[in-house]
Amino acid sequence: MTQRKRNGGVLETKVRVWDIPIRLFHWTLASCFVIAWFTLDNRYLDVHVFAGYLMGGLILFRLLWGFIGGPYARFRDFAFNYSKVQNHLKDVLNKHPPRFLGHNPAGSWAIYLLLGLGLSIVITGLLAFGGEERQGPLAGLLNFPQGRFAHELHEWLFWLMLGLVIIHLMGVLVESMLHRENLVVSMLTGFKSSAAGAISTLSHWKVGATMLVAIIAAGLFWFQGHLTETPEQLYQPFHGPTLPDNSLWREECGACHLAFHPSLLPTRSWKAMMQEQASHFGEDLSLEQDTVKQIETFLVENAAEQGLTEAAWKINRSIPQTEILLRITEAPYWVKKHQEISDAVWKHPKVNGKVDCAACHIDATAGTFEDAAMHLPDDVKATVTSE
Amino acid sequence: MKRKLVGITALLLAIPFYAQADAVSELETEYQAQGGTNFSAEAGEALWNKEFIDAKKGDTRSCTTCHTADLKQPGKHAQTGKAIEPMAPTVNPKRLTEVKQIRKWFVRNCKWTLGRECTPQEKGDFLAYLKNL
Structure with missing residues (x-):
C-alpha cells in the first residue's frame, strides 16, 4: 500500500473503497x-429498451452485491436512519460534515x-412495452389504455x-469541496486516502470481468441484426403481429399505391371511400360491384x-367521431408523428x-408500423442533416 | 429424347405469347363488333402521345404522364409515385394477357387521361400499337 503525506504531515494511506463491480455498476x-x-424517440426504441434491460440487470446485481459484496458495498455499511441523514445535512450546512470512506448518510x-x-422505471417500462407495443416478456399483459398509463408513469418516474x-x-x-478530495476520481480508480488503518476492499476483478463479458455479450446478442443487415434486407428490431390479409385488396388497392392496411382508418372512412370509388382522389376506379363489396368487407x-x-388504436382515438377522413395523413395522430419531417424529405x-x-x-407492406422499423434512405438522411 | 425436351420447353416458354395473342384477338374481335375497323399501330402511337387538358384541374395529361414515352422502361404513377411495370410485352410478358385486366385499365386510364371512355376504334388502335412493342 502506498503512503503519502497530507494535512501537515499526518501519515495517510491509500485505501481501495470501491471494488470493480461497484464502479462498473455505477458508470x-x-x-x-x-x-x-x-433514445426515447420511437425510432430508437431498440436502443432504449436495451438500456432498460441493462439497467434492470444492473440494479438486481447491485441488490445482490449489497449482501455479498465488499465491505463498502454492503447495505449494512450504509444503513443510516433518517435522524442520521438530518444530522449529516445540518453538518453540511455548517460546512463541517464528518467524512465517511463509504457512502455518507445523505448519499446512502x-x-x-x-x-x-x-x-x-424498468418495471413501468416493461409494462408500457408490453401494453403499447405488444413486445417483451409482458407483451399483451395490459391493454392499450393501460399500457399508455404505464408509459406516463414511466415518464414521471424518469x-x-x-x-x-x-x-x-x-x-x-x-x-468533494468540503473534504478537498475528488470523489469522481475515487469512483473511477476506487481509491480514497485515509488516516487510520482503514480496511481496503478486494478488487473483485473476476466478478467485474464476468459483468463486463455479460454486458458485451448481451449487447452483441441484442444488436446482432444491425451487424448482419443488408440494403435489401434491412434490420427490423421488432416484428408486429401478422395482420389479416386479402389478395383482392392487395391486388386492386396495391396496383396504384401501397395497399394501406385497413387498420389505418376507421370503418366510417372505408365505407365512404368505397362509396365514392368513382371519384377516388380524382380517379374513377370503375371497380365492379362485386369487387367493391369484397374489398369493403375486408376493410371494415x-x-x-x-x-x-398500436398505430391503429392511436389513429382511431385521435380522430373526432364526427369526422370521416379519407386520408390517413389527416389523422391527428399521423400529423403529430410526422410533424418534424421537413418538406425536403x-x-x-x-x-x-x-x-x-x-x-x-x-x-409498411405488412401494415404493422412498428417502432424502430423506420429507416430513412441514406441520401434522404443527408438532406435532413444539411438543413 | 433431348429434342422432345427442347420442344416442350420451347412450347412452355411460348405460353405467355399465346395468352397475349388470345386476349388481344378476343378484344379486337369485340371492338370490331362494336364498330372499330382497320386498327392501326400508327394511330395508336399518336393517341398514346397525344396531350389532353383535364377539364377539372387544368393539367396536361397523356398516357406518357405515367408510362413515360419509352414503353420498355418502368413508369411512375403520377399521383402516388408507385412504380409501374413496363408496358412493352417483349420486356414484360405479363402485359396484354388478361382480358379482364385490359378492360379495367382501359376504363380507368382513359377516364383519367382523356376525361372520357375510349371508343372501340381507339382501344383497337392502342392494342395494335402495344402488342408489337
Missing part, C-alpha cells in the same frame, strides 16, 4: 440512464432512492429520478377500431410524398 448505470434519455439515501426509482440524479451530483460536488372487418396494432426523389409510407417504414 454503466449512469450511461444507461443517459442513453435511455436520448440517494442510493436507496435511485435503486428504487430505477427499478420502478423526471423524479433525473431530479434525484441532479441532487446526487450536487452532493458529490459539495462533499379490420378497421382501426379493432385495435390490431417529402419532396426527395426517393420519397414519393406523404403517400409513400414504405419509403421510410420497413414494415
